[in-house]
Amino acid sequence: MDCAVALTPQAADMPASPPPLLEVRDFSLRRGQAVVLDGVNLVLHPGETLGLIGESGAGKSTLALALIGLLRAPEVQLQGSLRFRGTELTQLREADYRRLRGNKIGLIFQDATAALNPCFTVGEQIAEPLKRHLGLSKWDRRDRAAALMQSVGIPEPRLRLDAYPHELSGGMQQRVMIAVALACNPELLLADEPTSALDVTIQAQIMELILDRVRELNSSAIFVLHDLALGAQVCDRIAVMYAGQIVEEGPSERVLAAPLHPYTRGLKSCVVELGSRMLEPIPGQVPPLNAMPAGCRFAPRCPKAKAICSEQRPLAEIHDGRQVSCWFID
């Protein structure tokens, strides 16, 4: 894509700004014949938060796992580039990648109950990256782990260090998960649907907690979410994914206020808001990975699709400070 450089408005408009923390260029991920991620472009600056929004199966979680290097060859085939702090991640040796994981890049899983090892105490699991990456001594690790638990709002952390995951509530487990991910003050935090496995009543608390911690540590964060409104509320910028592609990306307020891509519009109208008269579901389903349309992947479900849509892929265009991939941006 020739226009790739121009796709990053900040870089073009503000040459004085610091180099991006993360730069994803033309990134594709194939699993055998299936193209799971297709030509993804993203830029994340230090301190920025980005929401990856889309239906399940859009490739959001896959992108997160690829970023932290848990989906690599030979399991999957990668193309394009992932640059983190100037380092090309796709070419990184496994041993070097391991030094980033849990250290410079943290990952919060969707379901803490499943992501915490049932046979180890939460203290042991929080202390693990402290030992691995910071080389802290046993007692320093305990102190740090307790402090971390305190910082994610777990009461009486000293007592809970030796608790096993099943002895904590779901909300507490997710707090532990957050403490693990933030243990080494990562520069990039990936949060994969961090609240969707929790009760509605504590979802907001946990979201707030993650945002607070990220701001305090001055880290950048990528939130994988399926809720456009929530994403727009918590993130500086939003990238809407559909079937492995980013269809629209830009500042949250603008994307939410005036979505340009028909899919983003569809997503927005799915959001139930007080006072809204009706809910418009998007007709149809995401096509299976082995039967993706040749042109725009959204074309079969798009209300505005014309002949060209099913024949040729729309290239990303800069429009109103956003990148949008659609033939008919109005």
Add this chain to the structure above:
Amino acid sequence: MSEAMNVAPLARGSQWKQRFLQPLLRQRSAMAGLAILAIYVVAAVCAPWLATHDPTAQDLMASLQGPSAAHWLGTDSYGQDLYSRLLYGAQLALIIGFASVALGLVVGVAIGLAAGLMGGRTEWVLMRIVDGLLAFPELILAMAFMAVLGLGTENVVYALALSFVGPFARMTRGDVLQVKNQPYIEAARLMGVGTAAVIWRHVLPNVVSPILVQAGMRISIAILLESGLSFLGIGVVPPTPDWGLMIAEGRAFITMAPWISGVPGVALAILLVALNLLGDGLRDAFDPTTQKDA
């Protein structure tokens, strides 16, 4: 087990094929096991025609001979023809294996049904007897029964059958208790169907498949135990053509004539492998989540 429980009470032919036969056919190793078992069964059934000698005819002039034209697999220290003994040994192993499991199954299922359906004091007493049987390892139990019953082929069958009663009884009772609480049993009772009819029409068909799987897997244990008892000298008595006896006999001549124990030993090992493959296949075909137990 649960898989079989949840489906409709009456298993129909097509359903049986779909649920059981097709998955079994898909497993290559189980099919290989079945093929080997078939060869053994043919050899056992046709032993009188395939054998070249009387399996118990002794010829001390021709003892400890290696394989030859006269004795295809050689002879033992009494000059008995190993090939013929091998064939009749297969017959004996399969008969004892199947008969003891069948007998243990019938008695065990009867006890399990009685305990599960009657409940109360009958159940308590029956299950304590079953506990007693299950409190000992099978071989020790079989050895104890052999000590009480005395040596001989028939007694081996009884001893093995008795040592298998426990597992079958416990399993049947468990399944019956599970089925008993199903709504359709209640419905059948409310409709005035008699107890015997309820057992026959509704309870048995639902407990039968896990029990048959268990039986299939036990046959290899039965054959192993049978040959083991005979090897120890507390099973079948000489000169009956029995693999365990043959291995015990060949033990003394292992350096001079390794084929004496080798012929029955290898035959036994192959049969057990085949039965295990088939048993695993049977289990997977019925329910992939059930774990093999002792």
Add this chain to the structure above:
Amino acid sequence: MFQAVSAKLAQTLLVLLIVSAASFAFLKLAPGDPVSIMLGSDYSQASYDKLTHELGLDQPIVLQYGRWLADFVRGDWGTSYITNQDIFELAVLQALPVTLTLAALSLLIALVVGIPTGVLAALYRNSWIDVLATTLAIGGNAFPSFYLGIILIWLFGVDLGWFPVLGFVAPWEDFWQGLWHLALPSITLGAWYVGLIARITRSSLLEVLGQPYILAAKARGEPGWRVVWVHGMRNVLMPLVTVIGLQLGGMLRGAVMTEVVFALPGLGMMVTTAVLNREYIVVQAGIMLTGLLFVAVNLAVDQTYQFLDPRLRRR
């Protein structure tokens, strides 16, 4: 919690009572009249009645059982007619340690070989290692241990002369000699377990490695070996212990055969000889002892669960 423990205790006691009753019943069912056996061929009716009374055999069966049980608990298990040896000494002090040592060594060999084989088979699924491990598992599990023992004696004992063929040296008297003598028997008995352990390790590890917490451990920067051997295997221990416990019957089966093949003076040898000699009182001791062993191992497995799986621990 107290209720749970006492229920467990009551249940165990009941099983112990059943075990003892079964062992007692065995002696009552055994053919032959103990009194006439003890008196020999020539005796008068008066001396017969006298001995019957002395042995308490004219009393009701329940009383006889009670007396027998009391004697048993006191360690008064009677004397062998043939060797004149005290049976408690023979069974508990001489035979039991041999069987336990053999079982422990076999289990050790099986774990040391079986676990790495299972892990490799799981990590390189469908590779030649996996095929080899599966083949070994099925073959080792089915191969009759008494024939395997004979082959090992022939190959490594007689032909190569690496190991002693028969006999037993107690490792607690001469450690290295003892191990050397137990090498072939332990391999024979262990071979049966190796396959089972490899198989269960493989399937459990495959399941565990698919769990999110394994991915989470990787996301923390844990190296691959630690992910498998610490985070993965910690969770495999539970099914492993279950299977080891469940297969105790098979273990004892193999131990009896192995002891007879290698002429080890263990419980299996003791019971076999006693059955052949029709010394039912010794057989009874063997039955009772294996029954107790069974109960003890099941209890131990239960306790191990709580140790291995924090979710089962009571707080």
